[in-house]
Amino acid sequence: MKADPMGVATGSHYLDGDHACAEGAIAGGCRFMAGYPITPSTEVAERIAERFPKIGGMFIQMEDELASMAAVSGAVWAGAKSMTVTSGPGFSLMMENIGLAVMMEVPCVVVNVQRGGPSTGLPTLTAQADMMQARWGSHGDYEIIALSPNSPQECFDLTITAFNLSEKWRVPVLFMMDECVGHMTEKVIIPNADEIEVTPRKYYKGKKESYRPYRFNGSNSVAPMVKAGDGYFIHITGLTHDERGYPVINAEAQEKNVKHLVNKILKNEEKIRIIEEDQVDGADVVVISYGISSRVAMNAVEAARKKGLKVGTLRLVTVWPFPESRIRELAKSVKAFVVPEINMGQISLEVERCAQGNAKTILVPHAGGWVHDPTDILNAIEESIV
Amino acid sequence: MSETITDYTNKLTIPKPEENFRHPMEAYIRSERFPHIWCSSCGIGTILTAYISGLQKSGLDPEKVAVVSGIGCSGRVAGYLRLDSFHSTHGRALPFATGLALGNPELKVSVISGDGDISAIGGNHFIHSARRNMNLTIICINNFTYAMTGGQAGPTTPIEANSSTTPYGSYEYPFNLPFLAESCGAVYVARWTALHIRRLTNAISEALLKPGFSFIEVISPCPTLYSRRNRLGTGLDSMKFYHDTAIIQHGAETREVDIEYQQKIIVGKFVDKEKPTFTEARDKFLKKKLGDRFVPYRGPNHGH
The missing domain is CATH 3.40.50.920 (Rossmann fold)
Structure with missing residues (x-):
């Protein structure tokens, strides 16, 4: 599927990485963003806040990063392509609900414009020290996809890729920028909408009663989704669950659920690479x-x-x-x-x-x-x- | 020949009722998930029933109603309702619900969760969701304790009350939740007990039909932990105790509805006012500022 031309700012621009990332998200189909201000990522949210009201998007500034990440998952189940943006301290707070998104297999993008840490560290200066946190920062066992752009142009291009990968594998994709790339200004070419490939969400079409929100059959592929409000009466939980989404609290269910979360990424590493x-x-x-x-x-x-x-x-x-x-x-x-x-x-x-x-x-x-x-x-x- | 189902409470095999004898609420319940996890005579089941009755009474299309819960005993409500239902993380039911409601404006989203989930770990989300007048109906089941973890004190535990982390009695000032909700901007605030079934049902129906942030606190017995530690007898005894000590005062000043240990509980509809919701206010404001350049967010079924 090609990008919605309404959101695409086709042309040659002089942009920093943060702004280019925002444009990439829009071109990639993102229409919901929940965020909380934090240096050096704020410019992404600022550009989205300015752009969304003119293209039918919904931006909300939440009370903190815990809320931002939770709202992103809610909006995805409502049917929106969604993202949030933060830096180290906020990334730490998001870990709880990144884990929820992993467990619920929520396609979404989390941008982390990395700065020096630990703790408040160096708010305005660069680092690449959240890479291991990106991998396993939330508790429990899972695998994740993380991308690292090295230019404003890539901040645009790869944000689209991040959305596409998230839809393909029903997983949060962590977009690991760094302060240098975020604040570096260079030429960014935004192509025509019909030259931008966008992966649409895969929706289930079939008998309502046979819908299963998850697929744990060892094929390392993901089940299609449905939207809340479509009459499927789905139940989605952060508890260990079966293919129906129903909680099952035992070792057998845990094995199926966690193996799926790990294998859908690791067994497909060469396809994602x-x-x-x-x-x-x-x-x-x-x-x-x-x-x-x-x-x-x-x-x-x-x-x-x-x-x-x-x-x-x-x-x-x-x-x-x-x-x-x-x-x-x-x-x-x-x-x-x-x-x-x-x-x-x-x-x-x-x-x-x-x-x-x-x-x-x-x-x-x-x-x-x-x-x-x-x-x-x-x-x-x-x-x-x- | 009728099938048989197992009664898990006493391991007796009992005949499965014929189709005509199905419970009238079964369409709204994931009965395949029963037996549920709640203790005998816990108030949550009664509140679940009142929610379904209130939903039926409201006339809303169940396909357009979603429920979000947090974590804890009350957090399991979402798992038993045959609606689009989400069991989120501890305290985060409100922001999850915010994303769901904003993401699809055609949905009516309810949050059903506990007092600890909503007012302790989720307290920040509660005050900000109320401030924004987010279009959400919050049903806060208040049993004065953290029940699932074994009966610890929480932000609603009255002074004097015994809990596993206040073995000599609680000495912290508790929240007055209706006051908190009103002062943060809720447009509908009510409190009932789990035994005010008819009034609670009406309140849930009203709240579901009210655009904006509606809040209902439901005082509910925890027979296994809170009632036992505080000598309130069985679940039924404590349900009756709460009901009998309740005084109905519609329109009461929320600042005056504090709950003291084993004292009167003022219940009723305290607040019911009109105010544009977050989305109504946003759209009106941006339309004024941007004119024709403003494109409202219409949700996933309209473009994108």
């Missing part, structure tokens, strides 16, 4: 990065290549689910992975795990507040192949 590779064939070292760090890393990679080093790059656009099989494969042909990230080591742990000792993993950490000095990454590349 978006990664960007460059010159990895024959490389001695591959720099694995995401978000703003991938752009800083390019500076170091180019410098290393000038010195004659065989350096490849792998950029994680989907960070979760992690491209485990690809890293494992690469580990057999390269000597080392260098992982620069604006945290004290999160994704590098995943790389190390997947490398299974076949290649070294060298973390280039940064505590946040600014991006890496490319020299630190270059040094790591050089040391990695000594």
